[in-house]
Amino acid sequence: MAALCRASFFLSFFFWGVCYSPPPLCISRAGKYDYDLVVIGGGSGGLACSKEAAQFGQKVAVLDYVDPTVKGKIKIWGLGGTCVNVGCIPKKLIHQAALFGTALKDAKKYGWQISEPVCHDWATMMEGVQNHVRSLNWGHRVQLQDKKVKYLNFKGSLVDEHTVKGLTKAGKETILTAKNIVIVTGGRPKYPTNIPGAVEHGITSDDMFWLKKSPGKTLVVGASYVALECAGFLTGIGLDTTVMVRSIALRGFDQQMAGLVTDYMETYGTKFAWKCVPKRVDKLSSGALQVTWTDTQTGGEHQDTYDSVLWAVGRAPETKALGLDKLGVKLNQETGKIVLATDESTSVPNIYALGDIGEGRPELTPTAIKAGKLLARRLAGQSAELMNYDNVPTTVFTPLEYGCVGLSEEEAEKRHGKDNIEVYHAFYKPLEFTVAERDASQCYIKVVCKRFGDQTILGLHFTGPNAGEVMQGFAMGFQCGATYSHLSQTVGIHPTCAEEVVKVNITKHSGLDATVTGC
Template sequence: MPPTTKAFDYLVIGGGSGGLASARRAAKYGAKVALVEASGRLGGTCVNYGCVPKKIMWNIADLVGKMKTAPQQGFPESNVGRFDWGLIKKKRDAYIKRLNGIYERNVDKDGVSYISGHASFVSPTEVAVDMLDGSGVQTFSAKHILIAVGGRPIWPSHIPGAEYGIDSDGFFELEEQPKKVAVVGAGYIAIELAGVFAALGTETHLFIRQDKFLRRFDPVISDEIMKYFKHIGIQIHSNYHEFSKVEKLPSSQLRLHNNQITLDVDSLLWAVGRTPKTEGLRLDQAGVKTLPSGYVIADEYQRTNVPSILSLGDVVGKLELTPVAIAAGRRLSDRLFGGVKDAHLDYVNVPSVVFTHPEAGTIGLTEQEAIDKYGENQIKVYKSTFRGLNYALVEEEDKVPTTYKLVCAGPLEKVVGLHLVGDFSAEILQGFGVAIKMGATKSDFDNCVAIHPTSAEELVTLV
């Protein structure tokens, strides 16, 4: 006798940020909701291998930078000392485990049925789940099914010996701090982790394919961060040609080979991109269309080509940011179950931050994007570079630079882009992001009285 199919109003595949947000919001509207997660840990990449543990490491790396300047600011006995990587890993893992438990309790409190197992489509309204507890395969049906499985790191498996390296997930599994590391990649993940390694005292080599990293950002961000990376001793290998092989030595070090360099390192970190985690879902059984890259095709209302199936988050590849997935998930449930007919996420002017050293933030158009959209004669750029007052008593070589860039368009000088590099950029951008989302102009910025002395006051006094 075939197993009985359990029916729900809403079945969410993926217990990451977007899936959790959508499932919980739907349940609060009274929908019968089930959430399927294959890893056995709720929270997705952000909680387990992304934003949260990354920010913990960034905070420590940032602390090191401040401690190094302490003797110049009246603490002559201050000494950074040895960093205990193992201690921090243990404490960080415990913190993440506590968050996993909080998510489970919240899901239960909201009345969402948590199903731990690997999901695969049987039809547009049915999913089979291979249960992690070993109880076999169970079938579930729902009027609406959400695909929110996220993504995973890409590996250059065609390179002999690539498997000796680690990816960004593996960074958080390291039990010991490597003395010498190679990071391959030019996106924000590579840059953030390279910055952490270097700040904590690891000899860091960064390999990038072209002459700059963070190329999707305004040049002011990539230029300023590259300058500072070189200043603090990160060795940037530009125009890198792919390694021909990676060799594991008897000492357990890795030897990297290409036509430019042979380099021995303790650890090799691949940060060369991410891909949607759709393997095993059997999307073809439901008729869901994907791009050649594997990303699920979904419109601004998160609808796929199959009426009963929706998708959001990293698996659709629009803006792979945790808050984007959360916002999209909540608005989707508002529309499906809350009676908010046109609820959907506006993907325009989404602020984002790169937690490098110094940190950087951006919202809106780059200068070139603004020129392409409005015409060069319609664009006016305001820019300022300075040293914050928090470095007033610090030697010049130890000061972290701050650069702000405002991109304005049209006769009213509407602010269409804001790009920040320097301390506190993340916190500053969150507030200014609201103003830009509301359509602020340069005169709106000018009409706001400055808070002195702050770095952010520079944004309302630009000339």
């Protein structure tokens, strides 16, 4: 019996060995170089690329160093780049804090007895947020160590196509050589250079997420998703907040949806100064900031005082200190970003780049992560798969969240012609809004399709609760070539907001009322 058991064990082990084989490792080919791969930048894309390369036996080093913000609020970041330290992570957590404020108001309608007054403590919130960020910084350090990736707190620059110079905070230089170099240095917020007092008295999102004290009454200059997200959560935690908009909100996004987002924000309590341009910022003896601006429609000049002025007027790629010009790495002279081929290669052999620093690349963490992994696999000889930058989903975490994937209605019209697209749409009311008696005027769904044939879906847009969670699933449908027929044949989950997407049946061409009135 024992012999039979042993035979059975060895037979099972044999077949297991035949059926299973671990993924092939690419033995380090560093040879005359110190490393197979040197990654400059420890953000999401750089970390993903370096860890993936190490999985295939590549010898890898990551250089990560961040200069303090202009205002000096942040002396040093931990690993993780913009997303972890001053972007997606702290933004979403503070957005959640603001949603709790709304939930407290709704809770009374649902029978919760809440003592007044209800107030928010900035310091408590930020302590929790920053503790979580630091835990992520530490986690990334541990992961690199586990993957045997060398982490160097150096400011990296290029000497040639195989050589990187690392500079420590103390000014000590170290030279590293590598078969391949990947640049993933991302970007930083810009200050306007033509407005007196802007730099001296203003802050950016880099500072906002590490403020120890509440920013108080705040003017947000700009109308990008960064501007609106910050203004939204500041309003949500009870701060007097104004957004100054030069032209339009959420440039690059569907403009009907952008209008719904800002309409909701105004109802929510955020103030908007439309078609206005700041002229100067002065600090008064009281410590308050006096902002002077011009109304471009009337030509009139106005003033008001604020505790903080947040500049959200765009981001600049971190390319200037890399020495790219000396090597002949081609840049877009207007944006300062690196011109890339479809395989993330630059104009110089053996030098690659990805993430926000790449011209035409979405400035989104998940795209940088996926592109980084795919690049690592190609460099290790394990795959030829390229990153697909089409139909990347995203969500704007404003008080009423806006999620989308694919083309805006404007872009669909531009590419296919207005008469060749069909727009299915619906205004709906989330069930959770009913008892709370919340206004749902801006909760809206738009499905942009080709008008003829199989009605391939070109764009999907959604404003409402948990927009990101709703949009993620539908994004997979895009990768599978979803059509309106696929959508209408899908059974919804009741009662959810997401089910309203699969129920849309009114077209804009019909002119019929698109308000959902029941099940």
